[in-house]
Structure formats: structure tokens, C-alpha cells
Amino acid sequence: MLTNLELLKFNLQETQFPYFSDSELQTLLEMYPTVDEATYEGCLIKAQDDSVKLGPIDTPSNEKYWLRRAQHFLRRVNKLKRTNQPVISMGRADGC
Secondary structure, three states, X not given: OOOHHHHHHXXXXXXXXXXXXXXXHHHHHHHOOOHHHHHHHHHHHHOOXXXXXXXXXXXXXXXXXXXXXXXXXXXXXXXXXXOOXXXXXXXXXXXX
């Protein structure tokens, strides 16, 4: 079973597209009640325009990709809210 941090890393594809430190990811998990909501916010952060153009070298931005992923997780969040299914978010047993 994956921890919330591991699941967030998977959802944000941190292995392929590293961007966040573990402490930043943990902060997202503390700020938002579910992993899907934290993922949505993380995708929006990653959706910055990172294109580069230097003479003949042109590297396009990944902005549209991250915005599509953000919409995917937003739909998941909204679906859970509409169906009134319990949203499970694992936290520390000591409440911290």
C-alpha cells in the first residue's frame, strides 16, 4: 500500500518530471484534504510556461499537459463530492 506522499509523487510523475521536494509535497498534503486535491494543485503549479527558444533550438512548454492532468484530478474530486462517497485521506495517528 502506498503512502499519501508516494501516491502524490506517482500522480505528479515526480520520477519522470521532478519538480517538488519531499517537504513541498508534504506541505501540499497538509494544505489539501485529499491526495487528489493536492495532485490537482501540484499539476497547476507544474503548468507554468517553461518553453525555451535559443536561436534554432526550440523546446515547447509542458503547460498544456499539466493542465490536462489537473483537469483529470479535478473531475475525480468533483465526482467524489457529487456521489457523497467518503473521501479517505490518511493522516498521522497523533493528529499532527
